[in-house]
Amino acid sequence: MNPLTQFKKMPILPLLIALALVVVAAAGAAGAAISDFNGDGHQDFVLQNGCKHKTAIWYLNNNVYTGSAPGPTLGFWFLVGAADFNRDGHPDYLSLDSGISPDTEIWYLSGRTLVGTAHGPSVPRVPSGWGWWGVGDFNGDGYPDYVLYNATTRQTAIWYLRNNVFISGAYGPTLPVGWSFDDSCDPWGYG
Known part of the structure; x- marks a missing residue:
């Protein structure tokens, strides 16, 4: 499969947003995510300052910046992604512990206000060489799932969740030679 032909099948806006997030990550943001935070039907950017x-x-109307607002400060956690984990209609943050152990935590939000937290699923430690990459609903059950990535083998894996409970896992596709996920969500080199 030629990955370039797959871009032709993608709607242009998600592709542009994904490319913009790669630029944002390269500019020094610790993490970045995409979700609709103001309920206007348009995807917005979430950016995290790598030092603070x-x-x-950043609120968007298609590809046009319309304003911004501060979100919660994550302390010593790093932003991995955003999705509605508790199915309340508001995106939540998936964050990664900044310590030695690669623990995750879900930050439940109402708009941009933190309303609670929960530790990520109780699963075995992420295998050596693997790192957290993102979040999305891969099995269509309405619950976000974790995406893991191994930069050495270019292998992907999906951990299927129900809220913050691990249900099962499966390997995803191996990326073609010369292609990789951006590793900005793996600040300690786990993957």
Whole structure:
């Protein structure tokens, strides 16, 4: 499969947003995510300052910046992604512990206000060479799932969740030679 032909099948806006997030990550943001934070039907950017761990939400109308607002400060956690983990209609943050152990935590939000937290699923430690990459609903059950990536083998894996409970896992596709995920969500080199 030629990965370039797959881009032709993608809607242009998600592709542009994904490319913009790669640029943002390269510019020094510790993490970045995409979700609709103001309920206007348009995806917004969430950016995290790599030094202060503050987050900011950039509101977009398609590809046009319309304003921003501060989000919660993540302390010593790093932003991995955003999705509605508790199914309340508001995106939540998935964050990664800044310590030695690669623990995750879900930060439940109402708009941009933190309303609670929960530790990520109780699963075995992420295998050596693997790192957290993102979040999305891969099995269509309405619950976000974790994406893991091994930069050495270019292998992907999906951990299926129900809220913050691990249900099962499966390997995803191996990326073609010369292609990789951006590793900005793996600040300690786990993957």
